[in-house]
């Protein structure tokens with residue numbers, strides 16, 4: 001897979017990580033251009049469905065970044081995220097997807113260099129893992145109800161997560 005370039009979705013908290021990413025950009029820190037970012041107000045807003053949707057839509061990996069524990073602008077949002085991501089990894093594994101394709105990192109507004117490092121490392125890890133081949137996993141994005149189990153898994157994820165709050 002020497003020429004494989006992974007597609008990465010970055011879901012970044014507005015208050016810390018997005019600003020950290022912006023700092024990396026304005027400081028002209030170099031990192032792989034594999035990631036497309038979306039901004040959410042808090043990592044606690046990241047629903048596991050966002051992650052499943054991204055993978056279904058063609059992402060090879062998803063990076064979630066939030067404020068460091070104790071620094072969340074909404075006090076506990078990142079603690080919710082901290083509980084959700086390991087659960088989501090378990091669900092991914094159940095679906096036959098390597099859980100390393102989902103990564104959670106804390107990046108503050110002043111940590112442009114850390115953002116650069118995280119994106120670089122994650123891109124390298126995904127390059128080594130190779131492309132995500134959902135069709136080989138009986139995870140057909142064109143026929144979501146066609147005998148796959150991901151709808152049931154997503155539903156179970158929501159149930160488990162709701163029970164945890």
Ligand code: FES
Pocket residue numbers: 013014015016017041042043044066067071072073074075077078
């Ligand atoms: S506001 Fe950044 S993780 Fe909550």
